[in-house]
Amino acid sequence: xxxxxxxxxxxxxxxxxxxxxxxxxxxxxxxxxxxxxxxxxxxxxxxxxxxxxxxxxxxxxxxxxxxxxxxxxxxxxxxxxxxxxxxxxxxxxxxxxxxxxxxxxxxxxxxxxxxxxxxxxxxxxxxxxxxxxxxxxxxxxxxxxxxxxxxxxxxxxxxxxxxxxxxxxxxxxxxxxxxxxxxxxxxxxxxxxxxxxxxxxxxxxxxxxxxxxxxxxxxxxxxxxxxxxxxxxxxxxxxxxxxxxx
Ligand code: NAD
Numbered sequence: 001x002x003x004x005x006x007x008x009x010x011x012x013x014x015x016x017x018x019x020x021x022x023x024x025x026x027x028x029x030x031x032x033x034x035x036x037x038x039x040x041x042x043x044x045x046x047x048x049x050x051x052x053x054x055x056x057x058x059x060x061x062x063x064x065x066x067x068x069x070x071x072x073x074x075x076x077x078x079x080x081x082x083x084x085x086x087x088x089x090x091x092x093x094x095x096x097x098x099x100x101x102x103x104x105x106x107x108x109x110x111x112x113x114x115x116x117x118x119x120x121x122x123x124x125x126x127x128x129x130x131x132x133x134x135x136x137x138x139x140x141x142x143x144x145x146x147x148x149x150x151x152x153x154x155x156x157x158x159x160x161x162x163x164x165x166x167x168x169x170x171x172x173x174x175x176x177x178x179x180x181x182x183x184x185x186x187x188x189x190x191x192x193x194x195x196x197x198x199x200x201x202x203x204x205x206x207x208x209x210x211x212x213x214x215x216x217x218x219x220x221x222x223x224x225x226x227x228x229x230x231x232x233x234x235x236x237x238x239x240x241x242x243x244x245x246x
Contacts, residue, residue, distance in 0.1 A: 003029050003030050009080065018218050020042075022218070027050040034055050036055040059113070062115045069120045078123025082124070083226070117162070128175075130175045135182070167234040180218060183242050207244050208244070213242055
């Protein structure tokens, strides 16, 4: 039931980090994987490695996302699995947070998830089957201090309710929608935090398992939600954080 033979899976932000681990894991389970990212070099290399496809996709551009969904549907049919994973971080105290930085974080992390779900979900709903996994964060549930990232937190909280809203709208149409809320996970995005030991040490100290998560540990949960193993699971936020928010 964890297998994905013959399924088509699309992963946004799939070229690196957690998205790349998810792509590898879905491919190992038998899916044909579309790596959708703005990073052409890393995305193409990974897609080749997986025997999948690379799609240049900026999730902040709705027309581009709609066109990609139409092209994908025409060439391969609607995906069976969509993982809306693309995300960025911007750290700044709120009184210093520039409007354009607020907007960029909301654009990629929240509107980007909506554009992806709307464009690719339409074909799934029409067909009457599919699983959508949105990559949120534990920062959508709690404020992780002392890292000042109000825009990121607000966007991720939005992703959680967006996933639940779509889950309820699409439940009777055969499409499940869930989110994963990772804690600190060892990717470029997080390891850069080592240069700020006052943050990095806090993350480790406050994680009951006393370590960062590995991208593979997030990917294993994405496989569960993508596959028929979770056939009665929809509208949930699966927290994967080594106990941080417990
Ligand atoms: P990463 O920076 O390693 O990878 C992000 C990927 O998204 C990159 O390949 C990048 O090119 C791509 N991307 C960025 N903007 C894009 C856009 N506009 N359109 C398409 N692709 C775009 O980050 P990561 O750590 O792997 O994070 C992946 C997701 O997991 C994000 O949504 C992030 O918020 C979430 N997350 C990460 C952590 C963590 O500790 N690493 C914790 C909780 C949640």
